[in-house]
Amino acid sequence: MKKKYRAKKRIRSSAGPLLVAVLLLLAVGIIFNFERITGLINAGKVEDISAFSADVGALPDYSGSPYCTVNGNKAQFDSVLIDKARKGSFEDYSSLDKHGRCVGATICASRETMPGEGVSRGDISSVHPSGWKSGMGWERCHLIAWSIGAEDANDCNLITGTHYLNVEGMLPFEQKITSYINQTDNHVLYQVTPIYDGKNLIASGVHMQAWSVEDKGRGVNFNVYCYNVSPSVTIDYKTGVVVELDSEGKPMQYEERNYILNTNSHKFHYPSCKGAADISAHNRKEVKARRNDLIAQGYEPCGICEP
Ligand SMILES: [Zn+2]
Numbered sequence: 135m136k137k138k139y140r141a142k143k144r145i146r147s148s149a150g151p152l153l154v155a156v157l158l159l160l161a162v163g164i165i166f167n168f169e170r171i172t173g174l175i176n177a178g179k180v181e182d183i184s185a186f187s188a189d190v191g192a193l194p195d196y197s198g199s200p201y202c203t204v205n206g207n208k209a210q211f212d213s214v215l216i217d218k219a220r221k222g223s224f225e226d227y228s229s230l231d232k233h234g235r236c237v238g239a240t241i242c243a244s245r246e247t248m249p250g251e252g253v254s255r256g257d258i259s260s261v262h263p264s265g266w267k268s269g270m271g272w273e274r275c276h277l278i279a280w281s282i283g284a285e286d287a288n289d290c291n292l293i294t295g296t297h298y299l300n301v302e303g304m305l306p307f308e309q310k311i312t313s314y315i316n317q318t319d320n321h322v323l324y325q326v327t328p329i330y331d332g333k334n335l336i337a338s339g340v341h342m343q344a345w346s347v348e349d350k351g352r353g354v355n356f357n358v359y360c361y362n363v364s365p366s367v368t369i370d371y372k373t374g375v376v377v378e379l380d381s382e383g384k385p386m387q388y389e390e391r392n393y394i395l396n397t398n399s400h401k402f403h404y405p406s407c408k409g410a411a412d413i414s415a416h417n418r419k420e421v422k423a424r425r426n427d428l429i430a431q432g433y434e435p436c437g438i439c440e441p
Pocket residue numbers: 402403404407408409410436437438439440
């Protein structure tokens with residue numbers, strides 16, 4: 135009892151310095167967040183390319199920054215699109231290409247296109263974008279963010295992307311748009327185009343450009359390419375297979391474990407998974423193996439037990 139009382143007293147007596155410390159931490163947090171959003175703090179240098187090329191080979195390789203700028207970070211929209219945006223809000227999602235891949239989306243964003251207050255996100259788990267493989271850390275990544283276009287399970291607006299692309303690459307730019315619209319009630323012409331190398335099912339990155347309409351780009355004007363990468367993995371962009379890397383940059387070697395294979399669907403499960411219990415004896419195989427070896431053999435981790 136005595137101990138408890140003393141501890142309490144100590145906290146109370148240090149309330150002043152504690153408050154100062156909390157305020158300092160808050161200030162540092164705000165500054166850090168601001169700098170992150172404005173892109174001043176990046177692991178790598180932000181490079182600029184003068185014009186956008188859909189040829190992935192012509193883009194600078196990822197070197198630590200989640201994005202590079204294009205055309206000095208100034209949007210390049212043609213007059214037809216700008217004239218269309220001057221007439222009001224619109225949303226245009228291109229159809230999938232012959233490989234089943236998202237092609238791009240253009241929006242004249244405003245309060246009308248944004249989710250209204252009290253509207254909640256719908257379920258998008260039914261969409262399997264090109265290259266989607268469950269259990270490998272992929273995210274369904276909106277071309278036009280939900281916060282801007284309020285699109286849920288629109289398969290022309292979702293690509294297979296890394297959490298890094300979503301959060302470090304795209305989100306700060308999306309936030310520029312939403313906060314500008316919330317402050318001004320103006321419109322923003324915004325285009326997102328996934329860029330693929332050849333017939334790859336996974337986009338190498340996304341080209342994003344935006345321009346505020348009423349004030350001719352004074353409020354929002356950016357032109358960037360965000361990398362669909364993740365610092366601690368290597369990605370097979372043809373197939374969507376992700377290999378985790380260890381601290382030395384070598385493919386992670388997992389320990390041998392017991393798994394249940396479905397030799398028909400080529401999924402593997404933990405023995406405890408209810409999905410594994412449903413496999414017919416004909417297709418069921420119990421193995422002791424390394425996770426990475428199963429993936430190398432073409433097996434995909436089950437989406438339920440995520441082995
Ligand atoms: Zn499973």
